[in-house]
Amino acid sequence: xxxxxxxxxxxxxxxxxxxxxxxxxxxxxxxxxxxxxxxxxxxxxxxxxxxxxxxxxxxxxxxxxxxxxxxxxxxxxxxxxxxxxxxxxxxxxxxxxxxxxxxxxxxxxxxxxxxxxxxxxxxxxxxxxxxxxxxxxxxxxxxxxxxxxxxxxxxxxxxxxxxxxxxxxxxxxxxxxxxxxxxxxxxxxxxxxxxxxxxxxxxxxxxxxxxxxxxxxxxxxxxx
Amino acid sequence: xxxxxxxxxxxxxxxxxxxxxxxxxxxxxxxxxxxxxxxxxxxxxxxxxxxxxxxxxxxxxxxxxxxxxxxxxxxxxxxxxxxxxxxxxxxxxxxxxxxxxxxxxxxxxxxxxxxxxxxxxxxxxxxxxxxxxxx
Numbered sequence: 001x002x003x004x005x006x007x008x009x010x011x012x013x014x015x016x017x018x019x020x021x022x023x024x025x026x027x028x029x030x031x032x033x034x035x036x037x038x039x040x041x042x043x044x045x046x047x048x049x050x051x052x053x054x055x056x057x058x059x060x061x062x063x064x065x066x067x068x069x070x071x072x073x074x075x076x077x078x079x080x081x082x083x084x085x086x087x088x089x090x091x092x093x094x095x096x097x098x099x100x101x102x103x104x105x106x107x108x109x110x111x112x113x114x115x116x117x118x119x120x121x122x123x124x125x126x127x128x129x130x131x132x133x134x135x136x137x138x139x140x141x142x143x144x145x146x147x148x149x150x151x152x153x154x155x156x157x158x159x160x161x162x163x164x165x166x167x168x169x170x171x172x173x174x175x176x177x178x179x180x181x182x183x184x185x186x187x188x189x190x191x192x193x194x195x196x197x198x199x200x201x202x203x204x205x206x207x208x209x210x211x212x213x214x215x216x217x218x219x220x221x222x223x224x
Numbered sequence: 225x226x227x228x229x230x231x232x233x234x235x236x237x238x239x240x241x242x243x244x245x246x247x248x249x250x251x252x253x254x255x256x257x258x259x260x261x262x263x264x265x266x267x268x269x270x271x272x273x274x275x276x277x278x279x280x281x282x283x284x285x286x287x288x289x290x291x292x293x294x295x296x297x298x299x300x301x302x303x304x305x306x307x308x309x310x311x312x313x314x315x316x317x318x319x320x321x322x323x324x325x326x327x328x329x330x331x332x333x334x335x336x337x338x339x340x341x342x343x344x345x346x347x348x349x350x351x352x353x354x355x356x357x358x359x
Contacts, residue, residue, distance in 0.1 A: 003289045006264040008236055012229040013308075020225055 014102060018132050030128070034135045039215040041139020042146070049144035052076055065148045066093050073144055078102070103133060103158075130158050151208045226311020227318075234316035237263060249345050250274065252322070253281045256313060256343075265289050282329060285339040296333050305333050310341060321349045 018037060026033035052073055059065040070082035074097075084096035134156040142154045241259050246252045250271075257269035267289060273282040290306050304310075310326035317324045323346040330336035 003292065004266045005289055006266075008233065009264050012232060016225045016229050019228070 011102065011105060014133070014136060017136070022132055030132070034132060037132070037135040038139035038142070041136040041141075042143035042212070042215065043139075044136075045140035045143025045145075046147045047143075048077070048140065049073065049147045053148070059148060062091075062150055063087070065145065065150055066095075068148075069141060069144060070095060077140070100137075102137065103130065106130065106133065131156070134158065146208060146212075226308035226313075227315040228311075229308070230312035230315020230317075231319050233264065233312060234319045237316065248278065249322070250278055250281070252317070252320075253283065253343060256316075257283045260316075261285070279345040281343055283341045283343060284330075285341070288332070288339050291333055294333065301334070304328055304331065306331065306339065313341070313343060317343075318349075323347050323349055 017040070021033040021037055022030060026036065053068070056068075059068060066085070066087075070085050074080065074082050078097070078101040080097075080099075080101070082095045083098045084094075086094040086096070138154040138156050142152060145152050145154075237260055240263060241255075243255060243259065246255055253271045257271045261267055261269045265288075267285060267287045269283045269285045271281050271283055274280070288306060290309070294305060296303060296305065306328065310328060314324055314326045325344045325346055327342050327344075328340070329342050330338055330340035332339055
């Protein structure tokens, strides 16, 4: 179905997109930049999931859809499947990717030897930069799932081993029915991508449809 | 955006393609069309319409993977969808000491029959070294 292009193209494009939105379009408003990036991801995920499910029958339940995301969709996007999937059987799913392809080539500033406050601020910067790059894949997954009829919210978290070994990225998606439980898991500093399902479909669907329309409008306005 | 991508992509291109230094702009353009596009987008382009000085040419793409699934809606008729490619070429050439101007002449999304990029060499910037030989 697709054609081959170099992987560095997609890496460059994503890096450049994040950099443009964070540094040029929304220079001092990282939250707005994050939302725009996530919205772009949403559109992409929406269209990609339609393309990848063209020949498949409808999914019978949420678990089937999540499994599709973990296996086929993830494979199409990242050339590998999800390494670990956990669920609490109440709408929370945790997807774990030990080596997230789009971030494998990302370097982080080494923390200096002296001064813990400097270390903390550098680590905070690292985390912010990395989390900016995660909004796009979060959006893709949210878009894909919403196209499969599952309204959800997706968040990501990341954990790094010491940089001198290699960078291991855990992407964990969890879906919780309860918004108060949207805390990151007990992995220390692990990359947790959380998807939260809302049990009350009517309210959530309405909100999501409204937001989608808004974002589509912004996207059209931006393309002009 | 394309410019920023191009200034990095040139490193990868030179590292992977192992080509020797181009003698003149004509060879550069051929290199971009045949090797560069093939390496990154998987398509070959052709170079034509050289002007008398040899500083301006057209790179013609029959096939553009960027626009495989794309149709411009009515609200976006003035959009140069593939302008990122012109930025990439401009950025890449600037990193190898050539200041160029890259514009789209023909664009299939706007109803033409092929994709044609005009690459115009403005000037060659001699390389400046940050150190002096006699120090």
